[in-house]
Amino acid sequence: MEKDIGKILKGEYQGTVTEIVIGLREYNGKTGIDIREFTQSESYTGPTKKGLRIPADKFEEFKTMINSIDLTDLTPAASEQPQAEPAATEDDEAGIDENGLM
Numbered sequence: 001m002e003k004d005i006g007k008i009l010k011g012e013y014q015g016t017v018t019e020i021v022i023g024l025r026e027y028n029g030k031t032g033i034d035i036r037e038f039t040q041s042e043s044y045t046g047p048t049k050k051g052l053r054i055p056a057d058k059f060e061e062f063k064t065m066i067n068s069i070d071l072t073d074l075t076p077a078a079s080e081q082p083q084a085e086p087a088a089t090e091d092d093e094a095g096i097d098e099n100g101l102m
Contacts, residue, residue, distance in 0.1 A: 001026050007038075016041040018048075031056045 003024040010018040017040045025034040036051030054062045 001031055005033075010037065021047075025053075027053065033059060033062070 001024055005022045005024065008020040010020050019038050020035065021038050022033065022035050024031060033054040034051065037048045038046060039048055
């Protein structure tokens with residue numbers, strides 16, 4: 001069984017278009033959900049090694065995990081600020097003895 005569920009454009013770089021394709025695939029006689037990158041370029045068009053397979057018997061567990069993600073968790077909070085560099089000390093050799101050891 002092979003069935004594409006959907007595609008997400010990942011981007012284009014130097015003439016190569018990459019999409020993330022989600023589909024139902026059979027492999028070694030077992031059906032699963034395949035989430036894989038597909039590329040399209042002058043030299044190659046098709047699936048890449050970058051991807052993963054969710055076995056059909058683990059789909060409900062995977063779906064529960066995905067559905068537990070809140071969209072607000074995916075966007076940076078406005079109050080988050082980048083961490084500042086540690087303040088310089090007046091003594092550049094603080095904690096170092098005369099042998100250069102801490």
